[in-house]
Amino acid sequence: MQAQREQNDRSRRKKLILVIAEDWYFWSHRLPLARAAQKNGFDVVIATRVHKHSERIRSEGFKLVPLHLSRESYSPWKELKTIIQLRRLYREERPDIVHHVALKPILYGSIAALGRKHIHVINALAGMGYLVVSSSLKAALLRFPIWSAFRFLLNQSNTHVLLQNADDREVVISKLKVSADKTVLIRGAGVDCESFCPSAPLSVIPLVVLPSRMLWNKGVAEFVEAAKLLRQQGLKVRFVLVGDVDPASPSGMPRETLTAWNDAGFVEWWGPHQGMASVYKAAALVCLPSHGGEGVPKVLLEAAACGKAIVTSDVPGCRDIVRKDVNGLLVPAKNVPELANAIRYLLENDEVRRRMGTAGREIALAEFSQEIVIETTLALYSSVIGSQFQHTAVEQCVG
Numbered sequence: 001m002q003a004q005r006e007q008n009d010r011s012r013r014k015k016l017i018l019v020i021a022e023d024w025y026f027w028s029h030r031l032p033l034a035r036a037a038q039k040n041g042f043d044v045v046i047a048t049r050v051h052k053h054s055e056r057i058r059s060e061g062f063k064l065v066p067l068h069l070s071r072e073s074y075s076p077w078k079e080l081k082t083i084i085q086l087r088r089l090y091r092e093e094r095p096d097i098v099h100h101v102a103l104k105p106i107l108y109g110s111i112a113a114l115g116r117k118h119i120h121v122i123n124a125l126a127g128m129g130y131l132v133v134s135s136s137l138k139a140a141l142l143r144f145p146i147w148s149a150f151r152f153l154l155n156q157s158n159t160h161v162l163l164q165n166a167d168d169r170e171v172v173i174s175k176l177k178v179s180a181d182k183t184v185l186i187r188g189a190g191v192d193c194e195s196f197c198p199s200a201p202l203s204v205i206p207l208v209v210l211p212s213r214m215l216w217n218k219g220v221a222e223f224v225e226a227a228k229l230l231r232q233q234g235l236k237v238r239f240v241l242v243g244d245v246d247p248a249s250p251s252g253m254p255r256e257t258l259t260a261w262n263d264a265g266f267v268e269w270w271g272p273h274q275g276m277a278s279v280y281k282a283a284a285l286v287c288l289p290s291h292g293g294e295g296v297p298k299v300l301l302e303a304a305a306c307g308k309a310i311v312t313s314d315v316p317g318c319r320d321i322v323r324k325d326v327n328g329l330l331v332p333a334k335n336v337p338e339l340a341n342a343i344r345y346l347l348e349n350d351e352v353r354r355r356m357g358t359a360g361r362e363i364a365l366a367e368f369s370q371e372i373v374i375e376t377t378l379a380l381y382s383s384v385i386g387s388q389f390q391h392t393a394v395e396q397c398v399g
Contacts, residue, residue, distance in 0.1 A: 014385065015095040016042040019086065019105040021069055022248075023053040029189040029298060030101065034062060036374045037381070045093055047086070065089060069104060070248070079108065086112035095119055096385050102126050107146065110153035117158055120384040124162040126189075127295035127317055128171065151176045160384060162377075164188050164295030167316035184380055187320055188296030190373030191305045193365055198307030198357065199281045203238065206284035206347050211242045211276060211299040214258055214269075215251040219289030219313065219333070226289075226340040228266045237347060242279055244272035280306035285346050285353060287311045288318065291333050296320050301368050304360035309353040311342045321368065327360035
């Protein structure tokens with residue numbers, strides 16, 4: 001019986017489970033990877049909290065497992081139910097690889113995988129996020145037990161840790177004591193450089209865009225203050241926030257605050273936008289004054305691919321894509337005067353802005369394209385399960 005099971009395991013298609021907190025994040029960040037894995041011989045299972053993308057996900061040929069995962073909850077009972085659900089899923093599906101993305105999926109998925117040595121676990125930290133950046137009492141209380149759990153879970157023999165920037169990799173190695181050969185650096189989710197491509201700004205009045213979920217730790221408040229300052233100085237420019245609120249995030253902003261800013265006239269809040277390439281096309285420059293905790297922000301990859309000069313914070317992840325005075329300007333986090341000065345400088349220097357945009361496009365193509373990210377991730381999959389994929393037609397999987 002055991003010999004028969006081993007023979008069946010060898011002959012079946014390999015199976016990958018992607019565990020992701022939200023279906024919208026899978027659709028926006030990991031869909032091309034899932035397509036490529038499927039094209040290269042994997043049966044792909046998506047375990048995620050489902051909101052509105054269930055039919056889209058199933059139409060791709062993936063098995064969808066609605067996950068009882070709540071980013072805003074830290075109820076022990078709810079957390080235990082999630083771990084039990086994942087453990088049952090791993091037992092029933094017998095995956096070759098489980099790929100956990102972000103903090104809660106890593107924590108609960110790794111606990112669920114304990115004792116299942118046949119599963120290869122890839123834990124992808126998409127930035128250190130709220131626990132690192134926030135100074136709140138809640139974050140302080142959660143920091144020690146979660147880091148302690150990570151120190152144990154990330155050091156399991158069947159586990160690899162995927163990081164998006166070198167600073168986070170150093171933290172994992174030095175503070176969590178993960179062996180360097182168990183860490184892999186893949187910088188971001190990649191960008192579709194065909195869909196996001198250069199164009200001249202369409203607006204007569206320059207448009208400065210902050211594209212992001214509306215979170216305090218993305219520097220939205222600092223952007224608004226810089227907009228007020230520059231408008232009061234007489235600069236003729238439109239400042240635009242593009243992105244939805246995120247009530248599930250502990251750093252989420254109230255819709256009322258954003259509406260009030262919009263009504264006051266210093267900034268425009270456009271809300272979520274389905275055609276981000278057209279937003280970048282209209283922009284004179286792109287701004288992300290993040291407080292930190294980033295992986296490699298996808299919006300900055302998109303902006304660079306579109307040939308836009310960028311103003312962002314000098315924090316890990318942001319400075320991986322933006323090189324000072326090459327394709328943008330780096331400013332200290334939470335520093336409104338420096339942020340305003342950088343925006344003004346680029347708006348008043350068209351040739352510098354164009355040069356930086358050209359350099360950003362070259363960086364995106366050379367280092368951050370979806371093709372590069374997918375090839376590197378498939379190579380990691382191949383390495384951990386000891387198989388070689390043909391890596392067939394990756395270019396067909398990212399469209």
